[in-house]
Amino acid sequence: MTDGELKRFPDHKFGQAFTTIKCECSTYLLWLEKRFRKAGGQVEQRRVNSLQELSNSYDIIVNCSGLGSKTLVGDNKMYPVRGQVLKMEAPWLQHFIRDGDGMTYIYPGIHNVTVGGTRQEEDWRLQVDEGDTKSILVRCSRLEPSLSKARVLSEWVGLRPSRRNPRVERELVQLQGRRVPVVHNYGHGGCGVTLAWGTALDALGLVRQCLHEMPLQAKL
Template sequence: MGDTRDDEAVVIGGGVIGLTTAVVLAERGTRVRLWSPQAPHETTSAVAGGLVWPYRIEPQEQALDWSVRSFRHFSWLAEQPGTTGVRLVRGSMPGGSPPPEWTALTGTPPRTPLVDMQTYLPYLVARFEAAGGRWEQRAARSLAEAAAEAPVVVNCAGLGARELVPDPSVRPVRGQVLVVEDPGVEEWYVVATGGASETTYILPQPYGVVLGGTAHDGAEDRRPDPATAEAIVRRCAAVDPRLADAKVLEHRVGLRPFRPRVRLEAGRLPDGRGGTALCVHNYGHGGAGVTVSWGCAVDAVRLVGPATGE
């Protein structure tokens, strides 16, 4: 057990929620250590198509607020010099009926941030480290382990919260996509299908076009299924025939960490020294982790309280 300081925090989880929360904490002056058993490119976030749009997340009203605030930060990132991985791209969503607040942001037809996660996650790591944060490849065996090393613990473990908290209400929603060579796609396309297990989306990224997808509730197999991939290509080629013969570059599978409601709240943990540590939970974002990341991060940091050491 190491010595602790009043201005230290441990963030658990190296996906987009954990990284974004760690950035916000570090940039306000907190000494942050981020624990993750996986490198950022190995997390579920790395599989995300990257369209900033509320999807499979509850509660919807709160999710819209988080999404709107995140949209504004992503739009700012799209205008920054250097490489953030964020672009503003036009697209279409047949059958979709977004709330007026979202339409006011995106316009008609919608123009929304599209995030290249292969570039964006390293950008977040670099921004975190530039603010003095320290990323550690380390699995938290328990919340108490982290509480013994810092007075503030922020739990952004995603699907890992099932065992870590433990929280049996967290469950996986399996998503499978594939990446193909870009035949000239300039706009994104998404069919809004609510809670359907099969969806159709086409997302042009710098490295190729992401074709999707699936949303299989409770499925945990991370191996790509060839039949599912073929069905995805058929659905997408019906929208853009150029995709039928596009060369397949990669198959991807990720497990979205769904919860009936996002858990964003604070509590206390024994610190192993006769006292307690503050624990802020920020997990269960389903398929909208990228979309709500900045709004949730700011709210999680507010629960931490005033910056210490100032």
């Protein structure tokens, strides 16, 4: 950024400006589901406490259970990173602003502006923390003073399904007397959208390997 551009941020000595894309996840996920159904996929919502519950229904299991993998497959390397954000009404903001440490950010969207945030490891709380809300408003208003007159529309908390290294691999699991291939694809943390297509293609490759190695079963 030029010296003139940096005058907007008196607490900073260096900055970068660039053009990128922003994903509206609430819309994007609905589009992905529609694409999946159109390709012949079926969606069933239910609680699964153990892979054993799926042993008689599927020949291959793809485990994308995120933070649930801590209990579902006993992966103790999984941990939550709590994130809290605010949705604000500030239609005059057209550019994103992100502080260097990634803890403070302002992301204009189609319907509102997302401001945040927190990155609290091993924190399982899903309740809104008023202290975090005040901290977010103070930090983001330093970057963009006009936010002080913006209206808070909602507060939101989520847990990033984190792992030091995302797990994308296959294994054979003994389920009810059968050896069932399980392809794991989880642990993306806060980079799920960024890594999704790449790790999905890797997982698909592992599924194809499993199918190739399966013995042909003749139906009489």
